[in-house]
Amino acid sequence: MKKSALTKTTDTLFTPQKAKIIRAVQATQTEKHFTLALANKEKFQFMPGQILEVSLFGFGEIPIGIASSPTRENTFDIVVRTVGRVSAAVNKLDKGDHLFIRGPLGKGFPxxxxxxxxxxxxxxxxxxxxxxxxxxxxxxxxxxxxxxxxxxxxxxxxxxxxxxxxxxxxxxxxxxxxxxxxxxxxxxxxxxxxxxxxxxxxxxxxxxxxxxxxxxxxxxxxxxxxxxxxxxxxxxxxxLERRMKCGVGKCGHCQINNKYVCTDGPVFALSEIRFLEEAL
Amino acid sequence: MTQKPKVAFFDFSSCEGCQIELTNFGDADFLELLNHIDIVEFREAMSEKTDDIDIACIEGSFTRESEKDRLIAIRNRAKIVIAYGACAHTAGINALKNHTTDFKKAVYGQDADQPHLNSNDKALPISHVIKVDYFAPGCPMSKYEFLNIVSHLLHGKEPVIPTYPVCVECKRNETICRYDVGDHCMGQVAMAGCGAPCPSQGIPCEACRGFCEQANLTALENTLINKAGFSASRAKDKLRMFTNALLPDTSNP
Amino acid sequence: MNHHYITLKDFNLFLTKLVNQKIVYGPVARKNKFVFDLISSPEQLRLDYDVTILPPKKIFFPPKQHLLHFDGESYKDCLDPKEQIIMGVHNYDIKAIDQLDFLFKEKNPDDHYLLNRRKTTIIGSNIQTIAARSFWGSAGAGVEPKGHDGFLTKLKDGFVFETRTKKAENLVKFAKFIKAKKTQVEQAAQINTAVKKKCPAKLAYSSAEIAIKTRLAFKNNELWERLSKDCFSCGSCNTTCATCYCFDVQDSWNLDQKSGFRTRYWDSCMTVEFAKTSLGGGAVHNFRALRRERFRHRVMRKLVYLNDKLGGPACVGCGRCATACTADIADPVNIVKEIMEA
The missing domain is CATH 3.40.50.80 (Nucleotide-binding domain of ferredoxin-NADP reductase (FNR) module)
Structure with missing residues (x-):
């Protein structure tokens, strides 16, 4: 998987880019399904299984897996469950609103x-x-x-x-x-x-x-x-899912033994993590 | 919130020091805050009253039965209730009476039997009576934290209150540890967020913001005894300072 | 690069000139302890310090660092690196900084760290006073201090100044440095070798032996339970650690309620919250819910997990954690002893 996707579109590790909400559907009582497109109109390049750091300024950032395939149109999907401060704020957004993303991060499915x-x-x-x-x-x-x-x-x-x-x-x-x-x-x-x-x-x-x-x-x-x-x-x-802050292998929150879920994962072969006691 | 939210302040059993702390802003910060909220009730500073409240800030603990109705009435009027200051949050030092029976005599001496001094056996956090949405802990509460809480609520965001202990803030400040100068401290298990001003002034942390999750009180007692030279009973008493109402053993001995 | 020599008197003049023209940090006294702080006059600099409360990383990786500034929907990175000099960094801290440099650079380079770091000149100095809980003589013994720009070793009448980079060489013009004599260079080397044996505490095993045995002890719950029984989860060991670099990120608004910052704060894996995730509906899952799990994680991280990447343990033996821990259970020397004898 290419790591350069990140440096290509952003200035530093922590600079997000703007994305526009093309479609917003309340998927369940607690989950909202957003279809997004980059505000700069470029196609968002990613691989299945990669993650995004989704943010709203003032509220913060959360890691979210991408819920659509790059083989589809120019848009990409995320589903956000209301669990905390950021997700609650994101789920108040609707079609036409903007949010901010960093990524794609991590390795996707093999x-x-x-x-x-x-x-x-x-x-x-x-x-x-x-x-x-x-x-x-x-x-x-x-x-x-x-x-x-x-x-x-x-x-x-x-x-x-x-x-x-x-x-x-x-x-x-x-x-x-x-x-x-x-x-x-x-x-x-x-x-x-x-x-x-x-x-x-x-x-x-x-x-x-x-x-x-x-x-x-x-x-x-x-x-x-x-x-x-x-x-x-x-x-x-x-x-795998873990608490994540930076998404780029620095902040330490998602660490399982010597692996970082954000950069070494989030997808792992069982053979890789079988003997990492805290993985499962 | 599109309109300026209506904010009201109420006090129960307390020294009202937290209200004083609020008005202590007295500078650009407080005036800037007023651009974003309407203060509709504030005994320390004004007298008009109104019916519906967006944010009710309640100071003081629940120590008299008569306070119950007042608390419920405020809850019914308010969209959001913030318990601010240690008395409202943990019942604070008011709860020091909770494990004693002679508290009135100890405090008021021969006047102890005067009827207006009657109160419940226990002082309790207001959350014992009504649902509290958010807490602004501390004795007094930190005015900067209060600003931060209001700022978050203006945006509909749940306030961020640190959950780590005071030690973290002391270390970040490079404050000399009280134990390194032969003193005691409870910062190891006390909730931070205050910025650890007491130890930086040479005063031990009394855990006025309450204890952290999983607070290791057994280890704290041992440390107070072994490192600070406390007697076993003094160590136990120390733990009660601001959290007596929350400790499991607050019943009469 | 070069070895210079400067007399004690001229060294004071050198410092005076330097602090007048540059931002200079160094160890200064704070009551009975030492901290790295801005130096405004030469007598403040206490090269005879034993250890500082916080390691010097705080100067380029501060406990609170703004990452982004936002204003409505416009935003920009907060990068404002300043040219600065840190004087008097001990070898164990030099090793720690070298580790942080690697970790912030690897895979995804972290500019908020690296730009500050690049503008910082690090001048080491020999250890004149040995901290009571230090064990740098035996921690990661095979790892040589590197990544600093220059190094001062105090002889009887002056300092030998070894310059390792151009940044350090540029400082020489500030005062009357002369070329160090061969005997002076040898004497300096001797001093720095000899001091390694003077630590009061010592790890009796090699880094590799410790790493293997510690990793194997992962499931020894009884051991971790015993070691962590008195742990407060207070984070003092992490917060004072020279090699810890975990952080939390939080957003907040300014008083205008429109602009604000995305900010990172030092975080601590020993605190209860560190590995908690929200599942929704108020449910949480804590991946290290138990005291012993958090304690073990720190030990693993210092002695095992990063060794392959770093070529040695992520512990440099400064003893800060041992000093900071009020329950006195954080000392790696004791922890290693318990693990090895378990």
């Missing part, structure tokens, strides 16, 4: 290791947002990949995001899409139960490359299932 292979993506909750960049990428370059399976789990049906995408994926022949909710409501017709239950419905081969993104508790249980299928650590990729 496309070279996924291409020409069977791919399974396991997304829990808000973990669908960064993985959507990869889902779109695979769908756009479908012939570059073999079988493509997607697991998506949320606590409740109300927490499902990208409803239009879900509709498309349910009907698509390009992806084997499986979804589940932990706690169904009256109108939920689909599968209910933890995301690990979906493995029973599928036939994932042992040479599949797997990408995981979700809450910290999800990792352990999914990895346990993957081990049962005989998938090796080198073929399991985790998109």
């Amino acid at each position: 496309l070279d290791k996924l291409i020409n292979n069977n791919v399974l993506i396991v997304a829990g909750g808000i973990g669908l947002c960064p993985t959507r960049s990869l889902i779109q990428y695979i769908l756009d370059r479908r012939t570059d990949f073999k079988t493509f399976t997607l697991f998506y789990g949320t606590k409740t049906p109300e927490q499902q995001m990208f409803l239009d995408d879900l509709k498309t994926w349910r009907l698509s022949k390009d992806v084997h899409f499986f979804e589940t909710v932990d706690v169904p409501n009256a109108s939920w017709q689909g599968h209910a139960g933890l995301i690990t239950k979906l493995f029973k419905q599928t036939n994932i081969s042992s040479n599949t490359r797997v990408v995981l993104c979700g809450p910290p508790v999800m990792f352990k249980f999914v990895i346990f299932e993957l081990k049962k299928l005989g998938i090796i650590d080198q073929n399991i990729f985790l998109d």
Whole structure:
């Protein structure tokens, strides 16, 4: 992945650039889905799985995974969950407003290791947002990949995001899409139960490359299932989340042993972090 | 907030020192603040009153049953409630009576039985009675921090109050540690944000802003005993200074 | 580059001239301690200091540093590097600065640090008084101090001034320096070698041995629990550390409520908040929620994690953490002893 993307568009490590909100949709009660474009009209260059530092002056900066693929139009997507000061302020913005971004930061998904292979993506909750960049990428370059399976789990049906995408994926022949909710409501017709239950419905081969993104508790249980299928650590990729301030490998907040999630990740092969006790 | 928010100040059991501290701005800072807010109620400085309030700033602890209704009335009028100063935040030194029974006698001597001196057995933070949105800790509260809190609220941003201990600020200031001159201090577990002015003036930190999360009080007691030469009972008393109402053992012995 | 010599009397004249024309920092007395501060007259400079409360990094990497200034939607970087000289930096701090230079430069160069650093001239000086808790004689013993511009060694009647860069060589013209004699250079070298053996405390193991054993002790919860039992999570060890460089970033508005700054502050991995993330709905996840986990992280970071990058431990043996810790549990000498004997 090119590191120079950062120096190309900014003056110092901490200089953000302006982005315009092209579209803003309340995705769930707590999450808002923004489509952005650079204010200078240039195409924003990035790779699936990379992150942005999103900021509003006076409020601060937060790390957010990019939720769309560079294979799509000139715009790019982020989904912001209201959790703190910055996200609360960002989620008050609407179409036509501006915000500021730094990035793209970090290494994205290891496309070279996924291409020409069977791919399974396991997304829990808000973990669908960064993985959507990869889902779109695979769908756009479908012939570059073999079988493509997607697991998506949320606590409740109300927490499902990208409803239009879900509709498309349910009907698509390009992806084997499986979804589940932990706690169904009256109108939920689909599968209910933890995301690990979906493995029973599928036939994932042992040479599949797997990408995981979700809450910290999800990792352990999914990895346990993957081990049962005989998938090796080198073929399991985790998109990790940590507290982050600088996003450029300096501030120390996201450090796990000798790794920085922001610059060495956020995507790691399980083999890289298996023995880093604080990673999982 | 598009219009200037209406800000009101109220006091309960306290020395009103925090209100004095506010008016101590007396300079460009305070006047600049007035460009952005409307002060609608402020006993120390004015007398007009109004019904609806955007931000109610409450000073003082809850020590009398009659104060309950007043607190609830303020809460009902206000969009945001800030507890400012140690008395409102932790019940402060008012709570020093909480683990004693003879406090009235100790303070008022032979006048102790006068009816107007009646109060509850315990002084409590106002959050015991009403929902408090934000705290401006300290005895007195820091006027610069207060400005910062108001500034954040003007933009609808939750105020940033440091959560690290006073030691961090002392070290940043390169203040000589009280323990290095044979004194004691509670800065290791006390919430910072004040800028650590006391130790820089040679005064130990009394934790007037309350204790940090996971405050290691056992280790503090040991340090007070072993390093500052305190007796075990004095060490225990020291911990009560501003946080008696929050400690688990505030009941009568 | 060169070895110069200056008499004590001329050195005072040199300082007088220097402080009149340049921004000069150096160790000065603060009650019974020392701090790096601006020097306005020669007698303030206390080259006989033992150790300062904060390391000299604060001069080019201050505890609070504005990164950006914003005004509505326009914004600019806050870069205002000043030419400055830091006099009297001890070898352990020179090693620490060299580490910071590397860490701020690697991968993504941090201009807010580097521009300040580039304009700073660092003049070391030999250690005349040894701090009670120091162990620089044995900390990262294989790592040579480098990255400084010049070095002063005090002999009986004057100083040998070794210039290592042009920046230092340019200072020579400020006073009556003469070429140092071979015997004087040898004497200076002797003094600097001899002092290494005079530290009161010592690590009894090599950096590599310590790194391996410490890493292996990661899961020894009983050990970390015992070592951190009295920890206040107060951050004093981090805040005074010569090699710590973690920071927090916060925005705030000026009184006009329109303009303001994005600012970085020194941060401390020992504090409870450091690895906390918000999950929404008031839920938080703290990746190092326990005292022993935070304590272990600091030890790992000083003795293990950065060793490959730095070619030695991220601890230079200044003993500041040991001095600053009121519970007296932060001393790496004791921690290493406990780990090695566990």
